[in-house]
Amino acid sequence: MASLLHRTIRTSARLFSLRRLSTTTNLHTPSTPSEPPPPPPPTPPIPRTRTPLEKQFESWLETLKPGFTESDVTDALRAQSDPDLAIDIFRWTAQQRHYKHTHSTYLTMIEIAVSGKRYRVAETLIEEVIAGACPASLPLFNTMIKFCCGRRSLFNRAFDVYKKMLKSPDAKPNLETYALLLNSLLRKFDKLNVCYVYLHGVRSLSKQMKASGVIPDTFVLNMIIKAYSKCLEVDEAVRVFREMGLYGCEPNAYTYSYLAKGLCEKGRVSQGLDFYREMRGKGLVPKGSTYLILICSLAMERMFEDAIGITFDMLGNSMSPDFLTYNTLLGEMCRDGKGDEAFELVEAFRKKDSFMNEKIYSSLLNGLHFLKRDH
Numbered sequence: 449m450a451s452l453l454h455r456t457i458r459t460s461a462r463l464f465s466l467r468r469l470s471t472t473t474n475l476h477t478p479s480t481p482s483e484p485p486p487p488p489p490p491t492p493p494i495p496r497t498r499t500p501l502e503k504q505f506e507s508w509l510e511t512l513k514p515g516f517t518e519s520d521v522t523d524a525l526r527a528q529s530d531p532d533l534a535i536d537i538f539r540w541t542a543q544q545r546h547y548k549h550t551h552s553t554y555l556t557m558i559e560i561a562v563s564g565k566r567y568r569v570a571e572t573l574i575e576e577v578i579a580g581a582c583p584a585s586l587p588l589f590n591t592m593i594k595f596c597c598g599r600r601s602l603f604n605r606a607f608d609v610y611k612k613m614l615k616s617p618d619a620k621p622n623l624e625t626y627a628l629l630l631n632s633l634l635r636k637f638d639k640l641n642v643c644y645v646y647l648h649g650v651r652s653l654s655k656q657m658k659a660s661g662v663i664p665d666t667f668v669l670n671m672i673i674k675a676y677s678k679c680l681e682v683d684e685a686v687r688v689f690r691e692m693g694l695y696g697c698e699p700n701a702y703t704y705s706y707l708a709k710g711l712c713e714k715g716r717v718s719q720g721l722d723f724y725r726e727m728r729g730k731g732l733v734p735k736g737s738t739y740l741i742l743i744c745s746l747a748m749e750r751m752f753e754d755a756i757g758i759t760f761d762m763l764g765n766s767m768s769p770d771f772l773t774y775n776t777l778l779g780e781m782c783r784d785g786k787g788d789e790a791f792e793l794v795e796a797f798r799k800k801d802s803f804m805n806e807k808i809y810s811s812l813l814n815g816l817h818f819l820k821r822d823h
Contacts, residue, residue, distance in 0.1 A: 512541065518550045525556050531564025551577075551585035558588075562595055570595055571602070578612060584619035593625060597632035606632060614656075623665065626657045630671045643679045650675040666697040673703060677710025685710055701727065705738040712745040720745065721754060733765050740773045747780040756793065760800065768803035774812055782819040790816055 512520060521541050528534040538557045542549055554577055561570040574592045582588075589609055596606035610629060613621050633650055637643040654672050657664060664672075669692055676685035685707055692699055704727035711720035724742055727734060734742075739762040746755035755777055759769060769777075774797065781790040794812050798804050 512537075516541070516544075516547065518553050521547075521549070521553050522556050525553070525560060528560070531560050531566050531569075534560045534564075535566065535569055549582055551582045551588045554582050555585065555588040555591060558591055558595070567599070574605070574609075578608065584613070584616040586613075586619045586622060589613050589616075589619045590622075590624050590628065593628050597628050603632065620660065621657075621662070623662055623668065626653055626662060626664070627668050627671070629653055630668060630675075634671055634675060637675065637678045643675070647675055647679045647681070663695055664697070665695075666692070666700060666703070669695070669697055670700070670702050670706065674706045677706045677713075680710060680714045682707075682710045682714045682716065701732040701734060704732060705735045708734065709738050709741050712741045717745045717749050717751070721751075724758070728761070736762070736767045739767060740769060743769060743773050744776045747777040750780070750784060752777075752781055752784070752786065759797070763797070763800040768801050771808050771811065774808070775815060778812060778816055779819055782816055787816065787819070 512524060521537070524537055524541075525534045528537070534557065538549070538553070541547060554573060558570050558573050561567070561573065574595065576582075577588065577592065589612070592609050593606045596602035596609065606629065610621060610625065613619050613625065630650060630653055633646045633653075636646045650672060657668075669688055673685045673688050676682065676688065689699065689703065689707060692703075704723050708720040708723045708727070711717070711723065720742065724734065724738075739758060742758050743755050743762070746752070746758065759773075759777065762769060778790040778793060781787070781793070791813075794809070794816065798809055
């Protein structure tokens with residue numbers, strides 16, 4: 449009995465000792481770090497919303513099936529209301545195998561770029577054509593010249609295109625070409641000392657036009673006459689006028705106005721008056737500026753009867769002389785001893801001229817009183 453009790457106590461002590469050892473070990477043994485949680489699955493990217501322009505572009509790419517032709521491309525370009533979309537299609541098609549843009553597609557794209565005010569794009573396309581990106585074509589080259597003539601910075605480029613046309617067997621300059629270039633040159637004739645610089649270009653174009661067999665019309669001949677008249681090369685202007693019949697052209701009011709004005713400015717007033725009379729004999733009415741220079745020139749030459757007659761003719765055509773013209777005519781009459789007639793004319797002009805206000809009327813009378821007192 450004592451032996452059994454002794455064994456029980458020993459067993460209990462051993463178990464108690466093992467329990468303490470286990471507890472102590474757990475308190476002093478560092479815990480093993482736990483593994484990091486797995487990363488969350490990647491979020492799928494949100495697809496970018498395509499712009500309406502991109503959708504239209506992709507739609508047209510599906511329409512342009514493999515093997516598309518220049519006609520298909522031209523139709524696709526013209527169908528676009530957005531010029532930028534047309535440009536994208538034009539550039540994309542150029543990169544496709546077995547396809548090359550023609551003069552027709554370049555012409556279409558340049559017209560779209562210009563009408564859409566994408567002028568930089570138009571300039572780039574023109575440079576590509578000049579560099580040989582497509583075969584030559586008369587409509588294409590004329591369109592290029594027209595655009596260049598309308599841009600001050602591209603004035604010289606227009607003549608580069610023209611020179612290229614002269615060397616091209618398929619795009620020789622025609623009447624439209626010469627009309628565009630001459631009109632562009634004439635816009636430079638603002639000042640007398642500058643016009644002589646550009647007159648050489650007018651003369652050169654005129655000779656090349658004749659040499660190439662291009663028959664001019666009245667519009668083109670008028671521009672040549674105007675250029676000569678502005679530079680006071682009036683004999684050349686009259687020569688071109690005399691040649692008009694050879695080309696089957698009939699002079700119009702502009703023709704006579706340029707001649708009469710140029711001759712008066714040159715000091716050949718009687719000859720200018722002759723052209724005025726020939727013009728009026730045909731029922732043609734001069735420009736207002738032609739009337740003014742005729743009246744002043746005739747007054748300065750003491751040809752008062754003709755000057756007065758032209759003044760009334762001007763008033764009869766619903767045009768009014770300015771103060772300077774009235775003052776020149778009436779003042780010259782006063783200086784020539786015709787003061788009383790001048791006063792009578794002021795009253796007559798006032799009745800005919802609905803545009804003569806009280807200020808002009810009073811100024812004319814005061815001027816005449818002053819001149820008559822001194823003479």
